[in-house]
Amino acid sequence: MPSRITLSTESSAAMAKNKLKVFRAINDLTQEALAEKVGVSRQTVIAIESNKYNPSLDLAFKLARLFDVAIEEIFFYEEEGEANGKA
Amino acid sequence: MNNKTYQKYRVGIAIFTSVVVGIAVSRDNTILAIAGVVIGMAFMGVVRSKTKIELDERQKMVREKAAQVSYAIFAPTIGLGSLVLILLAPEGSYFMEAIGFVLAYLSLFFIALYAISHYFINRKFGGDGEE
Numbered sequence: 001m002p003s004r005i006t007l008s009t010e011s012s013a014a015m016a017k018n019k020l021k022v023f024r025a026i027n028d029l030t031q032e033a034l035a036e037k038v039g040v041s042r043q044t045v046i047a048i049e050s051n052k053y054n055p056s057l058d059l060a061f062k063l064a065r066l067f068d069v070a071i072e073e074i075f076f077y078e079e080e081g082e083a084n085g086k087a
Numbered sequence: 088m089n090n091k092t093y094q095k096y097r098v099g100i101a102i103f104t105s106v107v108v109g110i111a112v113s114r115d116n117t118i119l120a121i122a123g124v125v126i127g128m129a130f131m132g133v134v135r136s137k138t139k140i141e142l143d144e145r146q147k148m149v150r151e152k153a154a155q156v157s158y159a160i161f162a163p164t165i166g167l168g169s170l171v172l173i174l175l176a177p178e179g180s181y182f183m184e185a186i187g188f189v190l191a192y193l194s195l196f197f198i199a200l201y202a203i204s205h206y207f208i209n210r211k212f213g214g215d216g217e218e
Binding site: 044 | 141
C-alpha cells in the first residue's frame, strides 16, 4: 500500500530548472509570441520561466526545436545547493 | 471567436442571468427566474459553439489537481456526513435518516464512478500490462 499520495510533482532533493528566459531573450521573443509559437498560454510560459511548472516532454521538444538547441541546453536537473545556471 | 472574447461574453451572460434571477426573486416570479436561467444557458451554448476553446497542458494539469483535491475532500465529507446523520439522528427523525441514506448512496455512487473512470483511464495510459 502506498504510504502517502502527494500532489507535488517536485522532489525535495532535486529540481528541474530551465534557461527559457535566456533563450527567449536571445531570440528576441516576448512571452506572448513564444506562447503562440508553441501553442500554450502566456501564463504557462511565465510558470515555466519561474520554475513553477515543469513542461511535458512534448512541449520541451517544441521549445528545443524552436530555439534549435538540444533539450538539455534549456532544461536541466539541479540538486538543491548546486550553483545556479549549470547546464 | 477567440478565448478572450469568449471570456467577456461569459461574464456578460453571467451578469445578465444573475440580474434577471435577482429581479425574479425580488418580485417572487418563478417563471421569470426559470426563463432567465434557460435564456442564459442557451446564450452560453451558442457562444460556446462559436468558440474554439483550447486548453494548454498547464491548464489541464490545474484541472486535474483541482478535481483530485475536490474528490479527496468531497467523498469523505459526504461519506462521514451520511454516517453521522444515520447514527446520530434523534429517534423518530426520519427526515434526517433519509438524508443520511441519500448521502450514503451518493458517496457509494461517487466512489464507484471514480473506480470505473480510474480503471478506463489507467488502461488508456498503458496500465493494463499489455506490451
